[in-house]
Amino acid sequence: MYNSVPLQQHALMSQYPSYYVKPVFKKDVQEEMIKSGEAQKLAHVPTRAALNDQTSSVYHDDIINVLINYVMKDGRKVLARELVEKTLEKIKRLQLERYHKATNIEDKNKIELNPRVIVHKAILNGKPLLQLSPIKRGGVKYQVPVPITDKRSQFLSMKWIIEAGNEKDRNTRFYDQLAVELIDAFNNTGRVVKRKQELHKQCEANRAYAHYRWS
Known part of the structure; x- marks a missing residue:
């Protein structure tokens, strides 16, 4: 049985569903989100994996x-x-x-x-x-x-x-x-x-x- 999804739609698909949020990997941004209370809202929200060049290192x-x-x-x-x-x-x-x-x-x-x-x-x-x-x-x-x-x-x-x-x-x-x-x-x-x-x-x-x- 052939897949009925067109090839163009395959190219636009992501390995994560649309409701997955992007990761916040910078420490200063994380601290601001904790102070503002936004971090608590994202505590149980599915999050995408960080890319290989995204790091929380101070040298980033x-x-x-x-x-x-x-x-x-x-x-x-x-x-x-x-x-x-x-x-x-x-x-x-x-x-x-x-x-x-x-x-x-x-x-x-x-x-x-x-x-x-x-x-x-x-x-x-x-x-x-x-x-x-x-x-x-x-x-x-x-x-x-x-x-x-x-x-x-x-x-x-x-x-x-x-x-x-x-x-x-x-x-x-x-x-x-x-x-x-x-x-x-x-x-x-x-x-x-x-x-x-x-x-x-x-x-x-x-x-x-x-x-x-x-x-």
């Missing part, structure tokens, strides 16, 4: 995990994770070297030693606010500046950082160059920030076509 970082996924090629996630970990280690070494070379206490206090903070700030500094979108009007394509979503903006920032890390000499390791680019972006300098500023300048030059967004 969503931004770092996304960066690892963008660095990964051909499904080699172990290699991508090692490259990002070596990048964080290199950032720590470079910042410590600058810290020990600084003679003034005020200069030392200005140097950020946490590589995770540097990565977060670098990605934030590289995020564009606008992008050019081709819109056809009267048989002519115009490059129209449009606002960009936060997810797309973060993707472009990480993409530019990785591309800048790949633009290196043959004798330079990828994670060494990536660490330098992240530190430059953290200080609001470097190729990534320059690329963002160039995109904003192009959007400013094409602002006369901005009204085509709504027409």
